[in-house]
Amino acid sequence: MLTLYHQGSSVCAAKVRIVLHEKRAEWTGEIVDVLRGEQFQDWYLALNPNAVVPTLVDDGRPIVESTVICEYLDDILPAPPLRSADAYDLAAMRIWTKRIDERLHPMTSVLTYSASHRHTILDNNTPEQVEAIIEETRDPVKRQRKREWIELGIEAPSARAAVAEFEKTLADMEAALSRTPWLAGDAYSLADVGMTPYVNRLSMMGMEGFWNGRPNVEGWFARVRDRASFLPALIDAVPDDLTASLATYGARSWPRVEEMLETLRAD
Ligand SMILES: N[C@@H](CCC(=O)N[C@@H](CS)C(=O)NCC(=O)O)C(=O)O
Missing domain, CATH: 3.40.30.10 (Glutaredoxin)
Known part of the structure; x- marks a missing residue:
C-alpha cells in the first residue's frame, strides 16, 4: 500500500x-x-x-x-523501467537528478516565491499573518530567505541568480537534446521525469520565453506533455486557484525576468 x-x-x-x-x-x-x-x-x-x-x-x-x-x-515497480541498463546513460541520468536537487530546486523556490507565491500570501493575509507565515519556518536561513522573497519579490538579490540558473540549465538541456532524444540517452528516464516539473513551472508562470531559440527543449517539452502521466501528475493535481495565481502573477513578473534574461544572454 x-x-x-x-x-x-x-x-x-x-x-x-x-x-x-x-x-x-x-x-x-x-x-x-x-x-x-x-x-x-x-x-x-x-x-x-x-x-x-x-x-x-x-x-x-x-x-x-x-x-x-x-x-x-x-x-x-520495475515496469516500465525509468533507469537505463547502460552504465553511461545511468550516470548521465544521475548527473541530471543530482544537479536538479543541488542547484535547480533551491532556485525554483526563489523564482516561484518571488514571482508568484509572495503575491498570493500578501493578497490573502494581514501583515500579522504574513509575519506568522515567515516565522513558522524553523530553519533560520530558510526563514530569512522567505522574508526576502515575500518583501522584495522578483527584485530580491537571489532572484537574478535563480533566473541565471534556469537559463544555464535550459542551455545545457538544449545541448544534451541535440545529441539524444531524451536527456540521458535514447529512452525516457528519471532525468526527464526530474526536469519536467521545473520546465512546467516556467510554463505555468507564462515564462516559455526561457526556451525561445531552443527548438530541442521545445520539442522535448511537447513530447513530455503528450505522455499519459503529464496531465494527472502536473496539471490536474494543481489546485485551480494555484494554477490561476501562477499564471496571473507569473505574467506580471515576466517582463522583469525577460529583462534579466536579455542581460544574461548579452554577456
Ligand atoms: N530535497 C527534498 C526537497 C523537498 C522540498 O523542498 N519540498 C518543498 C516543496 S517542492 C517543500 O515542502 N517546501 C516547504 C518548505 O520549505 O517549508 C526532496 O527532493 O524531497
Missing part, C-alpha cells in the same frame, strides 16, 4: 506523481498544505523530519527525498 504525502504546488512531489502514473501504480494521496505550514505539524515531522513534501509511505515505512523515492519506486 503506497501513500504519497504531497501538494499540488510542489515540484518535488510532482516528480513522484509522474513516476506513479508512468508505472500505473495503485496509490493514495494525502495533501500537506505547505503554503499554510502543515508540514510543521508534529504528525508530519514524525514522517519527514525535514518538514518538506513529498514523503512516500510504503506499508507504514516512510521514505523521504523525491529523487530517492523515484529510484525506490523504480526498484519496487
Whole structure:
C-alpha cells in the first residue's frame, strides 16, 4: 500500500506523481498544505523530519527525498523501467537528478516565491499573518530567505541568480537534446521525469520565453506533455486557484525576468 504525502504546488512531489502514473501504480494521496505550514505539524515531522513534501509511505515505512523515492519506486515497480541498463546513460541520468536537487530546486523556490507565491500570501493575509507565515519556518536561513522573497519579490538579490540558473540549465538541456532524444540517452528516464516539473513551472508562470531559440527543449517539452502521466501528475493535481495565481502573477513578473534574461544572454 503506497501513500504519497504531497501538494499540488510542489515540484518535488510532482516528480513522484509522474513516476506513479508512468508505472500505473495503485496509490493514495494525502495533501500537506505547505503554503499554510502543515508540514510543521508534529504528525508530519514524525514522517519527514525535514518538514518538506513529498514523503512516500510504503506499508507504514516512510521514505523521504523525491529523487530517492523515484529510484525506490523504480526498484519496487520495475515496469516500465525509468533507469537505463547502460552504465553511461545511468550516470548521465544521475548527473541530471543530482544537479536538479543541488542547484535547480533551491532556485525554483526563489523564482516561484518571488514571482508568484509572495503575491498570493500578501493578497490573502494581514501583515500579522504574513509575519506568522515567515516565522513558522524553523530553519533560520530558510526563514530569512522567505522574508526576502515575500518583501522584495522578483527584485530580491537571489532572484537574478535563480533566473541565471534556469537559463544555464535550459542551455545545457538544449545541448544534451541535440545529441539524444531524451536527456540521458535514447529512452525516457528519471532525468526527464526530474526536469519536467521545473520546465512546467516556467510554463505555468507564462515564462516559455526561457526556451525561445531552443527548438530541442521545445520539442522535448511537447513530447513530455503528450505522455499519459503529464496531465494527472502536473496539471490536474494543481489546485485551480494555484494554477490561476501562477499564471496571473507569473505574467506580471515576466517582463522583469525577460529583462534579466536579455542581460544574461548579452554577456
Ligand atoms: N530535497 C527534498 C526537497 C523537498 C522540498 O523542498 N519540498 C518543498 C516543496 S517542492 C517543500 O515542502 N517546501 C516547504 C518548505 O520549505 O517549508 C526532496 O527532493 O524531497
